[in-house]
Structures are given as structure tokens and as C-alpha cells.
Amino acid sequence: MAEPGVTNPGAKVVRAYTRQVLPMWEELKEKGRYFVREEYVRAKNDTISDYYLELYRWCTAAAKRHGVRVPEGLTLPIWLSLSEAQRLSPSADTVSLTLDVPRDELCIIDYNKWGYRVNDFYVPKDEADERAHNQELQKRGISNEAMLIMGHLGNYYPDMKRKVIASWDRVFTPNEDIDQNVGVCWEILPEWVVDAKVGCEDE
Template sequence: MLHNFKASDEKIKLWTRQHKNLLIELEEKGVYRARQEYILLKNDTISNYYFKLYDWYVKQAERIVPRPEGVTYPIWLSTSSDAMLQPAEDTIILELEVERKHVVITNFDKWGYVVNYWYVPLDKQDEKRHNEELRKYGIGDESALYMSHKGNFYPLLRNKIIKSWERIFEVSDEASILTQATLWEIKKEWIVNIPYK
């Protein structure tokens, strides 16, 4: 169940660390969009691992905030300055103010389960039941249900795991350190500060 979208003109603050070349693109085009080559540069040999995740994420997120024509991948942001990625070589930090209707908020901890191709439990009891089910079937590596042919032998279990990933969109406190955000693009006018340049 996806219920993340708030059609509101209310603005929220977000922070993102990006390569410094983003400023050139923003100056030239007035808008920045993530592209496959940027993800390849950033993630190198593990890029395909992330592309699979992003393909799933894009299908879900565009049901919450429609994806503009020509956009392929999301841009990741922090919802709290305390949780933002710190500056690194050749990067900048952008502080943005964006209308809430453009933002998809997710649970940071639950996203960690998705990144590992694990089941996102409802609670500790649900997690315990799920782990018992894995043991019953002799499955030691839960991610193999998605990443390998093993999922063909346990399609119901594989589908249960994938369906559970939608829980990342269930957020009670959007400004919490336990949340993160995505945008489909960054517009020049949304930038209110560049604290680290």
C-alpha cells in the first residue's frame, strides 16, 4: 500500500551530496537529472546491483509522485541535516526547499532491507516468523530468492519478500533521522544554500 503522496504546496528542506559538476548542469539547463552514466561513475563495479533496485524503486515511486518525461532514475536526499552525507572530494552539499508534492519519503532502515534483498518485516514477531519459514525451507541466504534461480523454486516466498518492500514508503515522521527522500529532478530555484562547495 503506497500512501506517501501529499499534494501540498508546503515546502520541506532536504540535503544532498552531489558531484560538483552538477552546478555546471544547473547553470546551463536550470535543472539536474540523474543519469545512468552518473550512477556508473559513482558505483563502478556494483552498478548493476543498484540498477535492479532502482528499477523496482522507480516503478513504486512514480505511483506516488509522477515521473517527468525523460527522467530515468531518482536523486537521493536526506530529510535531516544531521543525517546528510558529509562532503567528500569533488562533491558539494546542496540544501533545498521543495514543495512536498515533488518528494517521495522513505524509511531509511527499511530501505537497508531492500538493498540487501531481504524481507521488510512488520515488527519483530513478523521477522521471527519469516526467519522460521526460511529455516523450514533450508534457505540460508535470503537474497538468493531474488538474485538467483532459487526464487523459481519458491515463487510465493520470493513474491512475499518483494511485496514487503512497499513498506519503505510507510513513514510516520517525515523529518526523522530515520527517513530519506528522493526527487526526480533538482531545479535551480529549489537551492537555498550550498553549505559545502
Template sequence: METVELFTRQHINSIYEIKNKGFMTNKEVYVRLHMGKDANYFIERYKNFMTLAEKRLPKPKYADFPIWTSISKNNCLKPVPNSLVYCLTVPKEEVIYFDGMKWDYVLNYLYIPIDTEDAESHKAELDRLGIESEHYIINGKYKGWFPQLEQKIRASWDQIFTIDSWNDFNVQANLWQIKKEWITRILYVGDDIFEESDPNLTFDQIYENLKERTIVQ
């Protein structure tokens, strides 16, 4: 079985779900707490992502939203107060890779071109229709005016899974869950992510070590 290393920062309370259930998932309430007043916007975008992602890896019924992870120690979020960073070794077939740069297009309701020629063709179409900004086509003053163009933009979002440049900055990975057996190390504030983990430690041993150093009970 081929595995990959991933890294993700989560609220410190996530450790109890893993301890009690053997896994954790991302729930809508977590997104709302994390995103605050912008929650509705991001939940809408996440639902778009989920529709696309499930074509590649079916979502378990008990998972509400995907879990964002980094493929690199260099670019992963570091632990801050009230958080933990999980270092994971995950079966590759459980991972959904995507292009984080292209995801920004989805967040902004933009068309993702296949190449430069396609981008120029799309721009020419917008100019012909007198559209000064495609931001307004799906969620703005042009909403409902250009249904075929909106369909074209939404269909292009599947391009996020076509990774043109595989590097630590562009590529991100999503999981539907984190299983306790995937956890190789748990980082708390001040820990050095580049220290090597002990491959012989079980989750329960990692959890007990964490209890001695944090507010985890």
C-alpha cells in the first residue's frame, strides 16, 4: 500500500473525537466557528468542491466537509494556541489532490482556463458580451443573465484537479476523515515540525505524551 505524508492544523478539541471515535471529520459547525461572518460564503464554496471531489473519492455519510491538509512540512500551518498539528501517513487512495492556485478561481467565481489560448478566447467572449468583470456573472449584477456562460464557468472548476505544476506551494490535499492509525506525531505550540517522529509509537502513546505537555485531559 502506497502512503503519503500530510500535515493539518486543527482545533485542540479535535483530539477528543479521535480518542473517543478512532477518527475525526469536519463538520459544518466547525466551519462556522472558524470562518465567523464569512461562513456562509465558504460553506457554499466547499459544497461546490465536495460535488467535484466525490466524483473522485466518495464521501463517507458521516463526514460533512473535507479536511484541508498540506503536502509539505515547509508550507503547512504551524501550531498556535488552542490548536494541534497532526502529522499523518495516509494511504494514497484516501487523498484528493488539487491545485490551490486554481481553487482561488473557484472562490472568486471565475473561469479556469485550460491554457493561454483558452484564457484569451474566454476573455474575448466576455468582451463581446460587454462584461467588464466575470466576478458578477454568478453572484453579482449579471446573475441569471448569462446561464450558458455560468454553466461554462462552473464546468471549468473541475480543472482544480488537473495539477500543472507539482510543487509544495501549488498542491494541496483533502481528506474526508483522519483516522487515528494515520497519526504519526502531534505538534503543540513551540514544537519543531522538522524533528523526526518515532515510527514505533501508537496513537495512545502519542496521546499520553501530549497530555503531559498541554491542556489536553
């Protein structure tokens, strides 16, 4: 059966793309491995860093449950584009990498569903399910469903809280349209690099 959101189902590697800052490229060449450190997340996200660190650790634990091989000790994902249409354009002080990522080390996520997860919302099965869920929220007088997770409402509506949390695993069901998905891995190795463009060197 064809795997949703993958251009070459059954392949041992998946072509992916990422744009990173130049120190990442130097680290990969010098140390033979690159992975995200907590200080990188804190430098980027400032006062909301703890929220993103918790979110990324959830993603890592859930990916493992879905059979993705995550290297020991790593918990922070590296985000990848899965098509040429998705990839970020080259820019100054960055490196644009084309990678062949081992399929068993790649997690494919429906990016639209990930948006629900980021906001601690219910991830619906489809539009009809989303309408039914919103009607249930309205019936119970819940105007901000994120408070089921982030606030006190989960104590009053534990069934709704469980429903929301259980729905989050749906982010790991890829969209049939590859451009609606993103890839996640937890390290990059030099042998995965097919091509590297530093800055805007094509211009």
C-alpha cells in the first residue's frame, strides 16, 4: 500500500531539504554530526522557550511510539521540507541542504494538524468531526479549548481533556498531498548530504 505523502513509497531514504544557519554547517563538517541543543531553542524563542521545549519533547516521545528511530539522548527535532515547492529559498548567512534521510529516522507530519497541536487544540478527523467538536465545546460553555490543557477547565471536563490529548496522535497521519506535510529528524549526518549551497551562491 502506498504511503501517504511520500513521493517514493518503499524507499530506504527520503529526499528532504532544510535551511540552517552557517554555524550548523561548520559543526556538521567538524564534528561529523549535527543535532539541536536546548540553548538554540531558547535563543530563538526567548520567553516562550519552555512551552516549545515541552512541545518538542512530546513530539519526540510520540514519534518513537510511531516507530521512528530517534538517536539516544536526543529530544529536539530538526524540521525538513519534503518537496522542492516547500523548501525555503537560499539567503545570506545560511546553508541550504538537500538530504537523503533514512526512512526509519524520518517522521512525517501533517503540517495543518500540527498547527492544532501547537495550540493545544483538538485535532479533528475531518471537517464534520471538527464541527461536532466545536458544537460540544459551545454546549459546555467552553470558549477557549486550550484551557482544557493549559488551565483549570481540564479539571471540570476531564473527558474533554482526554479527548483532546488522544487526538494529537493524528498529526502523524500524513496528508495525501506531500506539500501539506513536513519532515522531522533528530540529527543530520554528513553522509546524508546530497547538495549544500552556502548563502545565495547561485546568484
